[in-house]
Structures are given as C-alpha cells and as structure tokens.
Amino acid sequence: MTTDTAATIDLSTWSCPLPLADYPEIVMGHGGGGKLGNELVEHLFLPAFRNAALENLGDAAVFDLASGRLAMSTDSFVVQPLFFPGGSIGALAINGTVNDLAVSGAEPKFLSASFILEEGFPLAQLAAIVQEMSAAAKTAGVQIVTGDTKVVERGHGDGVYINTTGVGLLRAGISVGPALAEPGDAILVSGTIGDHGMAIMSVREGLEFESQIRSDCAALNGLIANVLSAAGGAVHTMRDPTRGGLASTLNEIASASNVGIALDERAIPVRPDVRSACELLGLDPVYVANEGKAAFIVAPECADVVLSVLQAHPLGREAARIGTVTTDHPRMLVARTAMGANRVIAIPVGEQLPRIC
Amino acid sequence: MTTDTAATIDLSTWSCPLPLADYPEIVMGHGGGGKLGNELVEHLFLPAFRNAALENLGDAAVFDLASGRLAMSTDSFVVQPLFFPGGSIGALAINGTVNDLAVSGAEPKFLSASFILEEGFPLAQLAAIVQEMSAAAKTAGVQIVTGDTKVVERGHGDGVYINTTGVGLLRAGISVGPALAEPGDAILVSGTIGDHGMAIMSVREGLEFESQIRSDCAALNGLIANVLSAAGGAVHTMRDPTRGGLASTLNEIASASNVGIALDERAIPVRPDVRSACELLGLDPVYVANEGKAAFIVAPECADVVLSVLQAHPLGREAARIGTVTTDHPRMLVARTAMGANRVIAIPVGEQLPRIC
Numbered sequence: 274m275t276t277d278t279a280a281t282i283d284l285s286t287w288s289c290p291l292p293l294a295d296y297p298e299i300v301m302g303h304g305g306g307g308k309l310g311n312e313l314v315e316h317l318f319l320p321a322f323r324n325a326a327l328e329n330l331g332d333a334a335v336f337d338l339a340s341g342r343l344a345m346s347t348d349s350f351v352v353q354p355l356f357f358p359g360g361s362i363g364a365l366a367i368n369g370t371v372n373d374l375a376v377s378g379a380e381p382k383f384l385s386a387s388f389i390l391e392e393g394f395p396l397a398q399l400a401a402i403v404q405e406m407s408a409a410a411k412t413a414g415v416q417i418v419t420g421d422t423k424v425v426e427r428g429h430g431d432g433v434y435i436n437t438t439g440v441g442l443l444r445a446g447i448s449v450g451p452a453l454a455e456p457g458d459a460i461l462v463s464g465t466i467g468d469h470g471m472a473i474m475s476v477r478e479g480l481e482f483e484s485q486i487r488s489d490c491a492a493l494n495g496l497i498a499n500v501l502s503a504a505g506g507a508v509h510t511m512r513d514p515t516r517g518g519l520a521s522t523l524n525e526i527a528s529a530s531n532v533g534i535a536l537d538e539r540a541i542p543v544r545p546d547v548r549s550a551c552e553l554l555g556l557d558p559v560y561v562a563n564e565g566k567a568a569f570i571v572a573p574e575c576a577d578v579v580l581s582v583l584q585a586h587p588l589g590r591e592a593a594r595i596g597t598v599t600t601d602h603p604r605m606l607v608a609r610t611a612m613g614a615n616r617v618i619a620i621p622v623g624e625q626l627p628r629i630c
Numbered sequence: 631m632t633t634d635t636a637a638t639i640d641l642s643t644w645s646c647p648l649p650l651a652d653y654p655e656i657v658m659g660h661g662g663g664g665k666l667g668n669e670l671v672e673h674l675f676l677p678a679f680r681n682a683a684l685e686n687l688g689d690a691a692v693f694d695l696a697s698g699r700l701a702m703s704t705d706s707f708v709v710q711p712l713f714f715p716g717g718s719i720g721a722l723a724i725n726g727t728v729n730d731l732a733v734s735g736a737e738p739k740f741l742s743a744s745f746i747l748e749e750g751f752p753l754a755q756l757a758a759i760v761q762e763m764s765a766a767a768k769t770a771g772v773q774i775v776t777g778d779t780k781v782v783e784r785g786h787g788d789g790v791y792i793n794t795t796g797v798g799l800l801r802a803g804i805s806v807g808p809a810l811a812e813p814g815d816a817i818l819v820s821g822t823i824g825d826h827g828m829a830i831m832s833v834r835e836g837l838e839f840e841s842q843i844r845s846d847c848a849a850l851n852g853l854i855a856n857v858l859s860a861a862g863g864a865v866h867t868m869r870d871p872t873r874g875g876l877a878s879t880l881n882e883i884a885s886a887s888n889v890g891i892a893l894d895e896r897a898i899p900v901r902p903d904v905r906s907a908c909e910l911l912g913l914d915p916v917y918v919a920n921e922g923k924a925a926f927i928v929a930p931e932c933a934d935v936v937l938s939v940l941q942a943h944p945l946g947r948e949a950a951r952i953g954t955v956t957t958d959h960p961r962m963l964v965a966r967t968a969m970g971a972n973r974v975i976a977i978p979v980g981e982q983l984p985r986i987c
Contacts, residue, residue: 302980306874306919309980330886331807332869333703333734335800340697346690347742347795351780377690385704385795389746423708423791425985431786438704438742438795443692450688512689517663529687562663623659623666628782 299394304424317400318386318420321407326383326418334418336383342443344379346370349436353628355402358472359487362435363405365564365630368492369515370439371413375494376511376567378449378501379441381413386437387421391430402433413492415439447501451529453509458598459576460534461569463496463583464489464591465542466519470561470626471550480553482546491565496586500569503582507575513567515630517621520559522568523606524620536596536608536618559608560621562629570598656751661781674757675743675777678764683740683775691775693740699800701736703727706793710985712759715829716844719792720762722921722987725849726872727796728770732851733868733924735806735858736798738770743794744778748787759790770849772796804858810866811887815955816933818926820853820940821846821948822899823876827918827983828907837910839903848922853943857926860939864932870924872987874978877916879925880963881977893953893965893975916965917978919986927955 302309319327326334350366360368367384374381386406390399410417468489475486493513500508510530514522519541527534543551543558551558565588571579576594583589601607606618659666676684683691707723717725724741731738743763747756767774825846832843850870857865867887871879876898884891900908900915908915922945928936933951940946958964963975 300980301984304873304984305978305980306872306878307978307980310873311977329807331734332730333701333736333796333798335699335701335734335736338700341694342692343695343797344690344692345740345742345776345797347744347776347793348778349744349746349780349793351746351782373689377688377692379690379692383702385702387704387706387793387795389706389708389791419702419704421705423706423985425708425788425791428785429788431782434746434780434782434791436704436706436744436793436795438744438793439690440700440702440797441690450686515663516661516667521663620668621662621664623657623662623664627658627661628780
C-alpha cells in the first residue's frame with residue numbers, strides 16, 4: 274500500500290477525534306454495519322461534509338431540486354499517489370464530477386461520496402482526504418449529501434478509492450453535446466494542457482525541474498457559467514479533456530459530430546516545464562490528462578467573446594483559440610505543426626499514463 | 631485475484647464480440663481514455679444497458695424527472711465471491727441501490743454504474759456481471775444512464791468493484807425515516823432473515839446442507855410500492871437490514887427515534903438451513919446481512935393490512951410481525967427468547983462477515 278503524503282499537507286497537525294483515535298488505521302470492522310462504521314460517519318464524514326440532507330443519515334439523501342432536466346455523472350478515482358503537487362484524490366474526486374456536470378451544461382448541485390478503503394490505511398490520511406473533499410465542495414458550491422464506506426483486506430486495494438456521483442440541473446436554453454460541433458466553429462481551450470498528468474508523472478518518476486509542476490485540478494463550473502451567460506446559444510460542445518488528453522476529447526467530438534478538426538499546434542498553450550517533462554518521458558502533451566481545463570467549440574462569430582470571458586476568469590487566463598472545425602478530413606484530428614507540416618493526431622489505444630485520476 | 635464463477639451461469643456460452651475478443655482479460659489500457667475503453671463501452675456496456683440517456687455518451691447523462699423531492703443513494707460493492715447461489719455482484723449492485731431508494735420512500739428511476747477492474751480480470755466474467763446488472767435493472771424498472779471504468783494493477787483490486795448511485799422521486803404524502811418510529815408501533819419484517827449472509831458464508835466456508843442456501847438478493851421497490859399504496863400514511867420507518875443485519879438496523883432506529891424496541895424472537899422467520907449454518911459458525915441470524923428484505927415500522931392499527939399486503943407479494947410470503955416499539959428501555963433492542971427470558975441485542979462493533987456486499 275502506498276502512503277504518499279503531500280509536502281503541502283502536514284498530517285501531524287491533524288488529530289483524530291476520540292474514539293477514532295483508538296484505531297489509527299482502518300480495520301475490517303470499519304466496513305461493517307456497526308459501531309466502528311458509525312464512528313467514521315459521526316466523527317469524520319459528518320463534521321467535514323455537514324448539511325441538512327446528509328445529517329438525516331437515512332438510506333438515501335432527500336433534497337429538493339427545481340423541476341427541469343437533470344444531469345447525472347459518475348466517476349471512480351484511483352489516482353496514485355494520493356497526494357500530489359496541486360491536489361489530491363479528494364480534491365480530484367469533487368472537481369472531476371463537478372466538471373463532468375458543468376461541461377454537460379448543468380449546474381452541479383448534489384454529490385454522493387463512496388469510499389473503498391484498504392485495511393491498514395492510516396486514518397489521518399483519510400481525514401486529510403476528507404478535508405480536501407470538504408474544501409473542494411465548498412469552493413465548487415456543491416453538497417455531499419450521501420455516502421458509503423467499504424473496507425477490503427490488505428492487498429486488495431491501494432489505500433483508498435473514491436467514487437463520486439453528482440446530479441445537477443440543466444441550464445435552460447443550453448444545448449451542448451459531443452455531436453453538435455459544426456463546420457466553421459472555433460475551438461478554444463481554457464488554458465495550458467498536460468499539467469495534471471505531468472504533475473503526477475513527475476512525482477512518480479522523481480523528476481525535478483526548476484519549478485514544480487502542479488496539477489491544474491480545479492472546479493470549472495464558475496468559469497463555464499460565465500461563458501454560458503455571455504454566449505450560451507453559441508456554445509455547441511464543451512468537454513474537459515481528462516484521460517487521453519485533448520487528443521482523445523477532440524477525436525471523440527470529431528467522430529460524434531462527423532466533422533474534421535484542424536488544430537494550430539503552435540497556438541496550444543503548454544507550460545515550458547510540462548513540455549520539458551513530456552520530452553524527457555517521450556510523451557505528447559495533447560495526450561496528457563488535464564483536471565482543470567475545458568475545450569469549447571463555439572460559433573465563429575462568438576469566438577472572441579468567449580475567449581475574453583475565459584481570459585477574464587482566474588482559471589482561464591491562458592485560454593487560447595487553437596483550431597477550427599472543418600468539412601475536410603471528417604472524423605479526424607489534424608494539427609498544423611510549427612514547421613508547417615500537417616500531422617494526424619490519432620485516438621490513443623489505451624492510456625500512456627495509468628491511474629492518473 | 632478470485633475468479634469464482636457461479637454454478638448457475640455458464641460463462642462458456644458467452645462469446646466476446648469482436649474486437650474485445652482480442653483481449654480475453656482486462657489490461658491497463660481498458661482504463662485509459664482511448665480505443666480500448668471505448669470498445670468496452672460500445673460492445674459491452676451499451677448493448678447491455680441501452681437507453682436514450684446512456685446512448686448520448688456525454689460526460690453526464692441527461693434526463694427528465696417530474697418536479698418534486700428527490701432521493702439519492704450510493705453504494706460500492708466489494709462482495710466475494712463475485713457469483714454466489716441466488717445472485718452476483720451485478721445483481722447486488724442494482725438491487726442494493728434500488729432498495730436504499732425504495733425504503734426511503736422514493737421510486738427508483740436512474741442509476742449510474744462505475745467499475746474498478748483489476749488487471750487480468752477475465753472479460754467473460756465482466757460480461758456475465760454486466761448481463762446480471764442488465765437483467766436486475768429490467769426487473770426493478772430502473773435505467774443505467776451513465777458509467778465509468780477504471781483499471782488498477784494486479785494486486786490492487788479483487789476482480790471487480792462496482793459502485794452504483796441512484797436517484798428517485800420521493801412519493802407524495804409519504805414521510806418515512808429512522809427517527810419517526812413511535813411507541814406502540816408494530817414491527818414487521820418482509821421474510822426470512824440471514825439468507826444472503828449465510829449463502830455467501832456457505833460458499834466461502836464450503837458448507838454443505840441438504841438444500842443450498844440461496845441469497846435473497848432482490849429488488850423491493852415493487853413490494854414497497856404495494857405497502858405504501860395500501861397504508862402509506864401509517865408507515866413510519868422502512869429499512870433494508872443489510873450489513874450488520876436486523877440487529878444493526880433496529881438498533882439504529884431505536885437510537886434515532888429515542889425509543890425501545892421489543893422483539894419476539896420466536897416470531898422472527900429464519901430458514902432451518904440458515905439457522906443450522908449460523909449455529910455451525912457461531913453466528914446469530916439477527917446480525918447476518920439480508921439483500922432482499924425490509925423491516926417496516928407501522929402504526930399498530932394498520933399492522934394487519936401491511937402484513938397481508940406483504941404476504942400477497944412473491945417477495946413477502948413469509949412476512950411476519952416480530953415486535954413492538956416501546957417506551958421501555960429507550961435506545962435499546964431487547965428480544966424475548968423462546969425460553970421466555972429477555973436478552974439485549976447490542977449493535978455490533980464491526981462486521982462478523984466481511985465483504986458480504
């Protein structure tokens with residue numbers, strides 16, 4: 274079992290509330306329907322996530338949601354290490370699901386959180402993760418309303434796996450989807466790509482650069498709300514390029530919309546240290562995962578408006594227009610390189626970087 | 631990694647659709663954002679779960695739900711073995727979440743499904759599990775609208791872990807909860823207890839009886855709908871006694887409602903083979919998990935009506951009235967034994983039977 278801790282989180286300052294302190298590590302009994310499990314809920318999860326729906330502690334959370342179309346998204350998080358520069362599995366578990374709802378045009382509202390804990394996992398690390406989830410949920414403006422905890426024996430997990438599932442209310446008048454990109458549309462990205470994947474890989478591979486590569490892990494619902502307020506009708510497709518990176522995301526859109534996508538490779542923002550790390554590991558930034566970036570495909574006449582709205586937001590300062598949707602080479606992603614050549618960016622077969630999220 | 635298969639499921643008759651057949655086992659690449667992951671979705675998950683919301687394949691599912699109060703419930707399933715007499719992790723993953731919504735007074739509607747697969751897990755087993763999920767969802771009348779797949783390295787999982795999260799619409803005029811039991815209320819259980827836990831333990835321990843103990847794994851939303859239609863206003867509390875069994879469930883209700891609960895031990899239905907297996911393993915059936923039973927706490931004047939509605943349903947034929955809510959011994963569960971003595975049934979500390987669900 275990995276017990277990585279972040280340089281930025283001092284676990285020694287956290288003390289377990291009694292009676293959890295009697296168990297410094299997760300034991301199988303924490304997964305049973307008894308006192309130990311209840312103590313985790315009462316002393317750890319409830320204080321961190323407190324809200325009316327959760328406090329009821331029924332088999333399901335109950336809440337009101339204005340009528341309308343709902344969006345629902347689920348993700349399990351198995352990232353290693355659990356803490357990394359710029360984030361943690363806890364922050365990722367909240368932001369990942371928030372972003373999936375946001376790029377679907379929904380306002381994220383309520384999340385569930387389910388933990389699969391490995392026997393022997395230090396309770397102090399679980400507490401630090403739960404606090405990261407609590408902080409991320411507050412920042413994103415969502416509530417964790419229901420949860421579950423299971424424990425598996427040593428050697429059948431990896432510290433902790435977290436599932437979050439979220440529901441949100443679809444914004445009225447918004448119609449976005451991977452199949453709605455149209456020839457002529459502009460393609461924008463909200464900032465530098467590859468930061469998350471290379472932050473994880475730098476820790477795993479022990480790479481050192483002049484500056485530390487930090488994950489871009491962030492909730493994008495605020496940024497996306499601004500874009501939709503300014504130019505909602507003009508936004509045809511939004512996606513967050515996580516696993517498989519920008520390459521997978523844009524390939525999927527090209528297939529779903531039966532269009533070609535032409536990128537200007539020089540326009541794609543990449544941090545110099547991320548580019549160096551990619552070169553060192555033989556990776557292409559377009560295939561590397563992001564956890565706080567979104568790609569927007571918008572009607573060309575609104576591209577400038579969307580770009581300026583993005584750049585006005587702290588999470589979009591380095592947003593850029595990177596390409597165009599075309600009738601040429603349908604279902605293919607083609608990049609014009611700095612040398613002026615064209616190269617096809619294929620969808621990857623698997624994943625270059627396992628357990629990145 | 632365990633590769634148990636059920637006697638009742640002939641995996642040899644299932645053939646992987648191409649091109650999945652090229653990979654008889656899960657590889658790390660199935661968890662990436664590329665072709666291999668997409669093939670799992672297109673050739674395995676979509677055909678099994680097909681519905682309009684899922685087919686959209688966006689980052690989130692989108693669906694309409696009539697306005698009102700919503701219920702949301704999440705559960706991760708880590709049961710071993712994956713297939714057992716009367717069920718599988720697949721059926722359990724659907725029924726468990728359906729039941730949590732149903733006992734909360736909601737009509738289960740939409741489920742997410744998220745898989746954590748261990749590298750090397752046979753694809754044929756995954757397909758069998760997915761087919762069990764599909765069948766269970768059809769029986770329960772719910773749709774699987776969104777999903778996720780992650781892959782972890784060998785030795786960091788146990789074949790497959792599944793999270794399901796469900797949303798449902800709360801029935802109008804129904805107000806149930808663990809804190810709403812009232813002195814004088816009757817306590818009913820929908821059938822024999824301990825079947826699920828002892829079915830699992832019999833397989834694990836290699837116990838043989840004259841008859842095979844089968845899990846009671848079933849969706850209770852139909853049964854519960856009948857009860858609520860007949861006597862909705864009189865139902866104060868409903869719970870499905872899973873982990874920790876009837877003992878945990880009733881103890882939690884006694885605490886939440888600040889009441890005592892008096893059981894007539896002779897009235898609690900237990901199958902003879904389950905009782906024998908419990909005696910052999912030194913277990914008490916009241917602590918053993920159920921996956922197709924519900925406990926109802928109802929106003930005494932409606933107890934007979936609820937009992938007859940339960941007994942008229944195929945899943946409630948052996949329903950029984952087993953006790954009374956009392957002002958005596960608040961926050962305690964006390965059973966009158968066959969000998970006429972009283973014994974306190976305490977909440978368990980942990981779980982006698984790990985990874986039962």
